[in-house]
Amino acid sequence: MSDRGILLLNLGSPASTEVADVRRYLNQFLMDPCVVDLPWPARRLLVSLILLRRPRESAAAYASIWWEEGSPLIVISRRVRDQLRARLDMPVELAMRYGEPSVEQGILALAGQGVGEILLMHQYPQFADSTITTSIREAQRVIRKHDLKVRLTVLPAFHGRQDYLDSLVASAQPHLQQGFDHLLFSYHGLPERHLRKADPTGNHCLSSADCCARPSPAHATCYRAQCRAVSHAFAEQMGLQPDQWSMAFQSRLGRDKWIEPYTEETLDELAARGVKRLLVMCPAFTADCIETLEEIGDRGREQFIEAGGEELVLVPCLNDHPQWMDTLAHWARTEPVSA
Known part of the structure; x- marks a missing residue:
């Protein structure tokens, strides 16, 4: 034992x-x-x-x-x-x-x-x-x-471990190989104040539009910076161009300001841009749940199609790959x- x-x-x-x-x-x-x-x-x-x-x-x-x-x-x-x-x-x-x-x-x-x-x-x-x-x-x-x-x-x-990223790529690759117009990374959202509270420097997170792109000790506990890192690493491993993917945040609750951009607004914007076949990944989750299956797979799909899109494909989480x-x-x- x-x-x-x-x-x-x-x-x-x-x-x-x-x-x-x-x-x-x-x-x-x-x-x-x-x-x-x-x-x-x-x-x-x-x-x-x-x-x-x-x-x-x-x-x-x-x-x-x-x-x-x-x-x-x-x-x-x-x-x-x-x-x-x-x-x-x-x-x-x-x-x-x-x-x-x-x-x-x-x-x-x-x-x-x-x-x-x-x-x-x-x-x-x-x-x-x-x-x-x-x-x-x-x-x-x-x-x-x-x-x-x-x-x-x-x-x-x-988020930064290479074997985690390799697993993410391996599980999602078959879905990307089916073809798509755009890939959206949709992460669970957080109130902006949560990022500020977790910032050990006290003055980096949300201090500028490019705070997540500028190196800082704050990134060790910055949820948004870590989401950005996963998206960029995945896109690089898959050879995606910058205009082929984007990221957004879902599951807002209450009236406080949450980290942006919001997934609901992004779905409408992508449809308006002419995206017809949209793939959505949810890398804040390792297992499919209500936030992926219902919020994105059902309501998100319905919203995207109503806005002019043709198909939204929810890429499964890692699950038991x-x-x-x-x-x-x-x-x-x-x-x-x-x-």
């Missing part, structure tokens, strides 16, 4: 498409101060207002993409877990930051197998407090709560123990 155990972690999903389950999930997600970074009273008020209508709307969206086996994200994540178990001589457990299986369930399952170290293998290529930081904090909380004698090692954001499974297994074996 290996001294290391793997906690494969992703964002999460409601238990079902019932409104009550969706409301419970959204409440847990939105009440996380790393997600809605307001003081507790203001956060509670805002989330309570959101929960008046959003659960019913979201339940319908989940129902439109729900698989027979359950939530696509959960089903795919189980497949990834099983693929890793088949490749590794160490325990692998699955956890979701919100919903179930919970981080607590996953960590206790690993501790029960006698591991001395847990590698938190989150599935977030780019860094954000609302994804990586909150996952680390929850894992630390569980370890403290149960007084577990285990080390916690955290996989860093992996064999090369990606080999890459994750390699990281599980070789990721250094945290100091």
Whole structure:
């Protein structure tokens, strides 16, 4: 038995498409101060207002993409877990930051197998407090709560790792070879204030139009700069010209300013430019979920066609692509123990 155990972690999903389950999930997600970074009273008020209508709307969206086996994200994540178990001589457990299986369930399952170290293998290529930081904090909380004698090692954001980029290219290449007019990289959005808060320099992020193109220590924790890096690296490996691709950000919530350009506006602009066959990739996600399947694959496709486009093809996420499974297994074996 290996001294290391793997906690494969992703964002999460409601238990079902019932409104009550969706409301419970959204409440847990939105009440996380790393997600809605307001003081507790203001956060509670805002989330309570959101929960008046959003659960019913979201339940319908989940129902439109729900698989027979359950939530696509959960089903795919189980497949990834099983693929890793088949490749590794160490325990692998699955956890979701919100919903179930919970981080607590996953960590206790690993501790029960006698591991001395847990590698938190989150599935977030780019860094954000609302994804990586909150996952680390929850894992630390569980370890403290149960007084577990285990080390916690955290996989860093992996947007710049060549084997990740190679896996992304390998999984997407067959779809690009079918021909397209334009490739859009659509990333999950963030409020601009999240970028400023994560900027260790205090004066780089969003200070100019070209801040992501200018080298800075801020890029180590800048979500937008890391999204830009993935897009440019992918385009370079695929030999794409600058006018063949662009990037945008989706999933806005509330009235605050979010990072631009917005995917919804970009879809209309591309159709107006005469783009007929549009490919969309979502490299902020490693597994298909409601943000890819429903927001882009259904609503985005409908919007693009209504605006004058002819075809929107959603390129699947990495999911359980064999090369990606080999890459994750390699990281599980070789990721250094945290100091």
